[in-house]
Amino acid sequence: MRRSFLATLLALALAGAASAQPSTVRFTPTVGYPTFAKREPVLRVTPGTIVETQTFSKPGDYYDPDKGGPWPGEVGPFYVEGAAAGDTLVVRILRLRPNRDTAVSAVNPNGISALFADGRTRMLNDPPPARRWVWRLDRERNVGVLDLPHSASKRIEIPLAPMLGRVAVAPRGEEAFGGLWPGDFGGNMDAPDIREGATVYLPVFHDGAYFYFGDGHAAQGDGEIVGSGLETTMDVTLQFDVIKGKRIRWPRIEDDRHIMVAGSVRPLVDAFRIAHVEMVEWLVEEYGFEKLEAFQVLSQVGTARVANVVDPNYTVVARFPKALLPPKR
């Protein structure tokens, strides 16, 4: 997945870029969309372009610490020139920082939840009461602080680890999935691995890819069991690229320590299977493993993260340590 300088140059050239010096554009979103779908782009970028932007919010919306109004929607779509159906979109997360001093998280009787019956795992039990928590973000010290009025220790401080809950391309065909959905198009994977420094690879289903992002979490545990992380707005710097002719079936992620695959489906074990089968195929295609040997080795060194168990599809991230990877073919 790492591309040589020459290959990058070539890709940029193919895409019509005038120079190998990546151009940087500033984009301030003025609208958020409720679905991942092919629609009129809000921005067009060429491969190599760096976009300095931010998640979308408007007064009184979901992020308002006092009000907690409606979800503001996702930013996008960005049309990536040169990305054709069957290619792979590359998104480098160069910077990802909360840009306000609060984050919110909530339980509500009609919400999604891993530990209370909800609309998908419906039960006859009485639903949970509504509760909403406003975390204070101390961005200087990189901690989140929450008052716990009903607990013995009246307050807790936790380390922040900003991540993007949602990065997506437009799904295949004419499908349009609501913002809560993850899938093979990416979407609401809620994977803490999608953070500053990581690179996300997404399959391209439509020329231009139609990239979306949103749902910043200042921190989030595995599974996002309460149905939300420390939901807040973020400054986001992304760099886009395209791998021509490279077809992947599920989102891949790479950081300094792991190569990763994010599989999203219910039930949970099938999300686990998708991520791991795709990882085996990755090891075979790019690292020269024979299939059963890849299976054996992954079984001994792989780690898996349960990213979410609350969204319409659950997400599992399979991880293989880079330190143990042989050279790419």
Added chain:
Amino acid sequence: MRRSFLATLLALALAGAASAQPSTVRFTPTVGYPTFAKREPVLRVTPGTIVETQTFSKPGDYYDPDKGGPWPGEVGPFYVEGAAAGDTLVVRILRLRPNRDTAVSAVNPNGISALFADGRTRMLNDPPPARRWVWRLDRERNVGVLDLPHSASKRIEIPLAPMLGRVAVAPRGEEAFGGLWPGDFGGNMDAPDIREGATVYLPVFHDGAYFYFGDGHAAQGDGEIVGSGLETTMDVTLQFDVIKGKRIRWPRIEDDRHIMVAGSVRPLVDAFRIAHVEMVEWLVEEYGFEKLEAFQVLSQVGTARVANVVDPNYTVVARFPKALLPPKR
């Protein structure tokens, strides 16, 4: 769960120990059993006792690098004096080291597997071929080495991280589960967190607890997807204790970084739920959290490990970082 020196003294006294100096016994197993069940104990220990022992093996059994014969069975049961139904058994893993130079792992057409259809997830697909891998254990350098004759990189070296796949008490009532089963009695959880330095807490269903252990893995990835880790024999040093009147519902684990709960059931999401609901209850009972506040905090700082997705019950380990725990009540 951590007990003061005074409490330990008291417990030892109650259990009839003559002295606070923990006694150490050496036990060499001569038989392995195929089920976790209440049967005639092979050893009786008092609380505080340290047992230096090892996993069971006999010539030509499963661990034999050339032959790969039958599974030798688990060591136990140990009768722990003073442990009564409703108490909690404490097992400290003081030492856990591979004691041979090879480990084995296999795929077989009739075996268990996360990524091939098997007897529980039955399909009409053709089964996988049989394949057996013998890893070399370089105990000096703490690495496992495997030849990969069919792959481009002909060989891989991985770090070892020895763990016990199985620690158990006798299940409730007259039930007897085969060695592949994990459950609320512990058993074949295949959790890499059960390693040297960790403490395991198990619910006691019968007076004496009837403790078993076995299934050493020199290393194992999350999920144990191929159906086995680096299966090998181990030297094992355990210390036993009892928390009188403390009733837990599922195995708990503690190391220097986390408190943990291991939930085991199918489907996977229900193992995840068990581990996390039990963790919420632990936070409420011992750390003074109100239930919904515990849920909110766990959702933001918890990590989860998929320990196995191959055994008759799947196992998920929920983890809460000790650094963020308030003082115990």
Added chain:
Amino acid sequence: MRRSFLATLLALALAGAASAQPSTVRFTPTVGYPTFAKREPVLRVTPGTIVETQTFSKPGDYYDPDKGGPWPGEVGPFYVEGAAAGDTLVVRILRLRPNRDTAVSAVNPNGISALFADGRTRMLNDPPPARRWVWRLDRERNVGVLDLPHSASKRIEIPLAPMLGRVAVAPRGEEAFGGLWPGDFGGNMDAPDIREGATVYLPVFHDGAYFYFGDGHAAQGDGEIVGSGLETTMDVTLQFDVIKGKRIRWPRIEDDRHIMVAGSVRPLVDAFRIAHVEMVEWLVEEYGFEKLEAFQVLSQVGTARVANVVDPNYTVVARFPKALLPPKR
């Protein structure tokens, strides 16, 4: 759900109908759509209207016995005047008959399947071979006939039981689900209970409802395990109505023997739960049961059908026998 003649009159009057005599329109589809979504209607009907129509097909498409080309898409949307978000759409299936002499069913390596690993339950096993079967429909004798060249009995005849795999309204918001999806909007439920004589109730998410139908099966077993029924084209006569102010959460079905609820989600047990919880709520709201008593009675007399275990969501139909229903409140 059964409406008195007076109530029907009233509904028709409210919807602006000039007379209680239902009007009948003939509609011949000229286009099929690949998603269930809000789009420009192909027909507008008033409550009470009877529409004589047919499923969509074009030469060389999926139904062609020789060629087996692309799926032709669903018929719709029909805009139902007077149906507002929050109402219930009533669709009576007055007539449903195959209109050609063949039906097809297939297995393919990249298809959906309950008994072979597929794209959602991904495994490392080799996929199944491609195989396509063309059934002969003897509409006189109401049987389907299939040659079985590889089996001892070279041929089988089975009774036909025509059904509509897909009946739907536009999903909530801006979502658009591909034709394979079932959900709370109906869609590809593949429920054999949706047949001539049955009435389907669908929640209305948008003014006008935007009704779709398609996917005729001359016969289909429970679960549609091979991924398709006896897929064929059909003559379809439907009557539409609206229950104003009646909000349901999931599709309901009624025939001469049962009231039914179709729940669609993965995993299968959650589809089962949705259908049964919604049935309990139906018994409470309309038949005067207290919740736990409804639960007890449903548990003793309910039957459930696994409609599909191959689509992106699985569908379970919960059924309560009409013979045991008390009078409606």
Added chain:
Amino acid sequence: MRRSFLATLLALALAGAASAQPSTVRFTPTVGYPTFAKREPVLRVTPGTIVETQTFSKPGDYYDPDKGGPWPGEVGPFYVEGAAAGDTLVVRILRLRPNRDTAVSAVNPNGISALFADGRTRMLNDPPPARRWVWRLDRERNVGVLDLPHSASKRIEIPLAPMLGRVAVAPRGEEAFGGLWPGDFGGNMDAPDIREGATVYLPVFHDGAYFYFGDGHAAQGDGEIVGSGLETTMDVTLQFDVIKGKRIRWPRIEDDRHIMVAGSVRPLVDAFRIAHVEMVEWLVEEYGFEKLEAFQVLSQVGTARVANVVDPNYTVVARFPKALLPPKR
């Protein structure tokens, strides 16, 4: 599976029976056991023997309408002479009739339930309240009557359809499963198809088979969603036989209309898969179908019953109509 008279004679002869006239024995149980396990038999029978017996109960136990005490346990084990590991045990249910005038069913906060969170699908929701219903059995009219004090219709009458929730052999090896468990050994399948007139085939894991039965339900809906049927005691007449050298992997059932397979595991879709894969294999082995053709035909004519979604393993029964079966090979 149907045996000619000659074959029966032969089997009886092989088993040492003196005559083809089946002998009839009367057995009155004096003890009930809490697990399915190999233990000292309470009765020994030869193939062909008819046993007139009854489910076990004692004063004040679970069946007591006023008291509702502990579960009395299962009847058995019966040692069937001539049944060897690898054979198939045949159990014909010649008669099955409730023998008291009441039946009980209950919800309790710590019980099992499909529609309330329970110990396996654990949630943070508050548990249900305790409730216990005593049905009156009108054996003359073959109906069960229940008062519904909290519902508008104060009373309901339902048809009775007596069934045995539990028929089992001793599980493989030294395993012992509690009475709530179903599995490949049969056990608590809670399948309404196991009724008077049906024949049950069970795999034999130990010489003698060690047959158990119990858990009479005067009626039960699909899924047994409340966790119990109309639990009552029954008169039971069984005839035993053995098919030598016939190895089956899961329980099979046959009545006048269907051949059936009962698969038991979690998750539900895997129970569904087991039952249907085993049915395909049955069609291939005994009825001469090629595998994919069996899959295609089963997909179009099969019906499936969700027998239970409350026990430690869920049970699904796959059914193929006898009217469509070709002659046995």
